Amino acid sequence: MKSVCLFALLSAAVCLAADVPKPEVNVVDQIIAKVNGDIVSQDEIRRVAKETAQEMKAQGVGGPQAEQMLREKEKNALRDRIDELLLTQKGKELNINVDSEISKYMASLQRQSGITDTEKFHDYVRQQSGLTFEDFLAEAKNQALTREVISQEVGRHINVSDKEVQAYYDAHKNDFIREEKVFLSEILISTENKDAAGVAAAKKKAETLSADAKRGQRFAELARDNSDAATAKDGGALGGYKKGELNKEIEDAVWNLPRGAVTAPIKIATGFEVFKIEDHTKAGLAPVADVKPEIENILYGPKMQPKVREYLTQLRTQAFLQIKPGFIDTGASPGQDTKWQDPAVLKPETVTKREVEEKTRHKRFLGIPIPGTSTTATGKSSSR
Numbered sequence: 001m002k003s004v005c006l007f008a009l010l011s012a013a014v015c016l017a018a019d020v021p022k023p024e025v026n027v028v029d030q031i032i033a034k035v036n037g038d039i040v041s042q043d044e045i046r047r048v049a050k051e052t053a054q055e056m057k058a059q060g061v062g063g064p065q066a067e068q069m070l071r072e073k074e075k076n077a078l079r080d081r082i083d084e085l086l087l088t089q090k091g092k093e094l095n096i097n098v099d100s101e102i103s104k105y106m107a108s109l110q111r112q113s114g115i116t117d118t119e120k121f122h123d124y125v126r127q128q129s130g131l132t133f134e135d136f137l138a139e140a141k142n143q144a145l146t147r148e149v150i151s152q153e154v155g156r157h158i159n160v161s162d163k164e165v166q167a168y169y170d171a172h173k174n175d176f177i178r179e180e181k182v183f184l185s186e187i188l189i190s191t192e193n194k195d196a197a198g199v200a201a202a203k204k205k206a207e208t209l210s211a212d213a214k215r216g217q218r219f220a221e222l223a224r225d226n227s228d229a230a231t232a233k234d235g236g237a238l239g240g241y242k243k244g245e246l247n248k249e250i251e252d253a254v255w256n257l258p259r260g261a262v263t264a265p266i267k268i269a270t271g272f273e274v275f276k277i278e279d280h281t282k283a284g285l286a287p288v289a290d291v292k293p294e295i296e297n298i299l300y301g302p303k304m305q306p307k308v309r310e311y312l313t314q315l316r317t318q319a320f321l322q323i324k325p326g327f328i329d330t331g332a333s334p335g336q337d338t339k340w341q342d343p344a345v346l347k348p349e350t351v352t353k354r355e356v357e358e359k360t361r362h363k364r365f366l367g368i369p370i371p372g373t374s375t376t377a378t379g380k381s382s383s384r
Helices: 002-019 042-058 063-075 077-093 099-113 118-129 133-153 162-171 196-214 219-226 230-234 248-254 288-317 353-367
Strands: 031-035 038-041 181-190 237-241 266-268 271-281 321-323 373-375 381-383
Touching: 031 042, 031 077, 038 042, 038 077, 042 063, 042 077, 063 077, 077 133, 077 288, 099 118, 099 133, 099 219, 099 230, 118 133, 133 288, 162 288, 181 196, 181 219, 196 219, 196 271, 219 230, 230 237, 237 271, 248 266, 248 271
Parallel strands: none
Antiparallel strands: 031 038, 031 321, 181 237, 181 271, 266 271, 373 381
């Protein structure tokens, strides 16, 4: 009787379990691509779209234009992430070292923030970027690696000929009619809230930087690493000024200097300024020699972009690359098999119980000496 009741209870439990609906699985994140030893998660791709939308909002971009830009970014988000991983992997393979560049960049960023305490600076980076300091540092390093790989592997193979420069110049002469302007870069050593000793130290520092620049040190790097002006992050670049647009003392000091010249420190209300004359354009049509670098930059871009894409396609063909169904790499190499292999559905080798026992016996047999023999140091058996 008890057995019958127990059986009935178990049967009822099974029926109830069968009637209970299975909970829906809500996938928060998942791996959507494998790129050699790295992975791409769906959350990474979502974050790109979110950041793009925030950037456009901050820049005041809206309406149909914003929607189109966002759709384009979402469409190519996986492609761009795979591009980045392939380039950073290549950079490591080529043993490219960007540590010095990153150290200078972080030091410059800390100076601009005005925060001397390391922990507080790390908090500042987190608040500004939305990333931990370690992740921000890794991202900066990856971007530097990406730039260097493109420069070494693609950029150095692209040339713009003098014939191309001349042809562009002849077809766009109206673009090179100039007003007279002087183009400047600056280094500002601030004296704000400093006593007499502080002002003297600021003047000495400005004099040293001026002398360093005159000896050939890169002005942009000196500005980036030392200037107290907001232009430090741009290497001190100020842009161009027409006659009468500058403070008279500064204009008198820079107007007649040749391109590349560096001034002595000039005292202003907030400190000491050192200027470099980046260019001085005369009124009228600029000679082709003067605008050659500008034209080369204009022609370089259209040549560079397809070559970079060609190089990234080549990297794809050499990579272990798998894309999950439902996701598209818009930069895929034609004909490449990127079919997703899910370890959870791979079929294991099937063997019978008897085969396992036979294999085990065989292994034991090989590991134990046959009765009546002994194993020598060479592993060969001999009769007793």
